Amino acid sequence: MSSARSPSIVAGPDPREPLPPVKSLTEWLRRSSDEQLARLLRRRPDLGLPAPADLATLASRLGVRTSVHRVVDRLDAFNLRVLEGLVLLAESSQPVALPDAADLLGRPVGDLLASVEELRELGLVWGEDNRLRLVATVSDAIGPYPAGLGRPARLLLGAVSDPAVGALLTNPDRLAELIATLPPAERAVLDQLADGPPLGEIRDPLTADEPIRTASPVHRLIARGLLVPIDARTVELPREAGLALRGPSPLGIAQLPPLVRTVGRTSAELDRLGTTAARDLLRLVAAVGRLWTRQPPAVLRSGGAGVRELRRAARAAEVAEPTAALLVEVMGAAGLLGATPGLEPVILPTTEFDTWHRRTRPQQWAELASAWLAMTRQPSLVGHRDERDRLITALGPDVERGTLPALRRQVLGMLGDLAPGQTPAARGELLARLGWQSPRRAIGQRPIVEAILDEADLLGVTAAGGLTSYGRAVLAGSSAAAEDALTIALPEPVDHFLVQPDLTVVVPGPPTAALAEELAASADLESSGGASVYRITEASVRRALDTGRSGTDLAAFFAQRSTTPVPQALSYLIEDVARRHGLLRTGAAAAYLRCDDDSLLRRVLADSHLAGLALRRIAPTVVISAAPVSRILDALRDAGYAPSAESPDGAVLRLDADQPRAPSRPLSRVAHSRSVLDSPRHIAELVRRVRSGDQLAEISRRVQPTGQRIPGVTTAATLGLLREAIRADQRVWLGYVDSHGTSSQHTIAPISMAGGTLRGHDEASGRLESFALHHITAVSVVEDDHRPPSADPATESR
Secondary structure, eight states: OOOOOOTTSOOSOOTTSOOOOOOSHHHHHHHSOHHHHHHHHHHOGGGGSSOOSSHHHHHHHHTOHHHHHHHHHTOOHHHHHHHHHHHHHGGGSSOBOHHHHHHHHTSOHHHHHHHHHHHHHTTSEESOTTSBEEOTTHHHHHOSSGGGOOOOHHHHGGGOOOHHHHHHHTOHHHHHHHHHTOOHHHHHHHHHHHTSOOEEEOSSOOOTTSOGGGSOHHHHHHHHTSSEEOSSSEEEOOHHHHHHHHOSOTTOOOSSOOOOOEEEOOHHHHHHHHHHHHHHHHHHHHHHHHHHHHSOOBBOTTSSBOHHHHHHHHHHHTSOHHHHHHHHHHHHHTTSEEEOOSSSOBEEEBHHHHHHHTSOHHHHHHHHHHHHHHOOBOGGGTTSBOTTSOBOOBTSGGGBOTTHHHHHHHHHHHHHTSOTTEEESOHHHHHHHHHHHSTTTHHHHHHHHHHHHHHHHHHTSEETTEEOHHHHHHHTTOHHHHHHHHHHHSOOOBSOBEEOTTSEEEESSOBOHHHHHHHHHHSEEEEOSSSEEEEOOHHHHHHHHHTTOOHHHHHHHHHHHBSSOOOHHHHHHHHHHHHHTTSEEEETTTTEEEOSOHHHHHHHHHOGGGGGGOOEEEETTEEEOSSOHHHHHHHHHHTTOOEEEBOTTSOBOOTTTTOOOBOOOOOOOOOOOOOTTSOHHHHHHHHHHHHHHHHHHHHHHHSOOSSOOOOSOOOHHHHHHHHHHHHHTOOEEEEEEOTTSOEEEEEEEEEEEETTEEEEEETTTOSEEEEEGGGEEEEEEOOTTOOOSOSSOOEEOO
């Protein structure tokens, strides 16, 4: 990438002039080209937010603990193993030569060049190939047991009473001979610990009077010095023993990811399989919307819908509870569900649900699939218990996981790397490849990844384990392309059906939206697939009449849409239910029940099943109750009657009119932070500013300050420069103001920094001095040729 910067800014050294080895990370960055700095900022965007003032600030940010951990967690298995090898070799605080790392890893130097360059580009390693150094906190990010090896013997010998043990562990030949003569039981223990982690537990403590020959293999290994007890019940395998047990390539690992075998299919075949899941998804979302319109669940105090409400939705949709949780969470992410305001909020479909329902099926699916891909929710957690043993509920706060969108894209990206139509032969191989790509996260992510793959199959994003063409389009961020692909894959919708003599309705294909809505109101779905089967019952006909349709409307609907003659049994059923429907009418007084049929009204008053309504007759045709209208309707229907609701003016009330809705979700207020990834031009400008600031800092450091600097604040850049100087054994120049306000300057060789104090040997006095960090006003590295400090910019306290 070309760098757009001012001609007056120097972009690194002249490659024709030989340069001495770099001695600090800041100097390494200064020698880097603009292109190298741009790649660093692109790979680690947090380094550029806010824009660093100079290269010293950028160098200090490279060692920020959270940033380093984030980068290390993204390394693949081979690059991570190379970094672990460098950590093992760099524990003596000396530069590491690439050939030494190659010997430890058991690979030619050429195999490591690309990996080392990758680690340099990520800002984890710096220096030439024969003088590699680690950025601060990289060792902390790797952990105390790099590559699963224990700590060195020199750190563990304090727990060993026999001095001969130290000589044994540090002598490779004697150590190899001893391991070769071990009995099988003891060798098995060592082999298990050598594979990592190197810690083991002692189950039976050894008593003082028990002979070693009768002790367990672990105790005999402790006596031989091959295991070191670090507490009463824990032993550790020293690093030297682990390396000897692993053989000539102790850190060997595959350089390439595991192979994923594939099954050859066609893209059209995957699309055809995925359309079944896509159609089911749309049908189930509509079903949940209708159910929660009629019976909205209350919002729990902790947030979300209760377990009973989710179980009821699962029964109504005839799916498993995990599938119902996925549906509800996706609907919530798409803005189709929301909570109402007030003291007793409930969860209802939003006004966006009605808009979504009027769209075409490809548009509906693309909206849901895109919402699933981007949502920061983990539906597979619903129904489990959290760390406080509380049940995790759907739409509740405990399902939130901010890292899921990136993980979904990573998992689906592996499927996207396969050729269209190709599917993995085994899911385990796909998981193994993912584990190689992110080994530090593999163990914790495996159940989440399996849940993601299951969800993708249920949504139609994948089919038979491979990406559908419309799933690829959603992954690429093109909803329009996904709609076009799904339109081609979906069969043409039909607007007719076949009514069978047993009162079943067969729809020979996906129904149109209007037909599906009418059938959902007047019949019960029994099976779906290429053809859907509905059954007409007395309850389904009464449900249709409750929505305001008349018996004549229903008869006309079946006669017009059926390609077969309407069975006489269906006509009789509609006429009979319509004739009885509405004879009993209820409305809101407290609530009242009126009926012109005196005998029917007497029978209702005498019905023991209705005693809980406390019905009281106030007129020959009117009965009142303190129960609400909805409860009266449900109780009468459960008792076998066919009531209908009416408005205050006596008209039959349509129960689906003016359906309750939650307010639409407000527009998301997304905070768009400034990022160095905006454009190549932005990156180039940031590099130019950093170089310019570096030059200004260098110039200002050469000029003696005319006024007294204000102490009291120690910047991160100051601490980073001091840590680097201690690690590299470099002298530093300090500007210092003591507690009395007297300023002074010191050139010291720092040896430690802890407890807010810097300790080092002062060149002027020749004594070990201590300096309070908050009294330091300026810091710079002193060159070996005793020139005024100019290689590293001064870091001023603000």
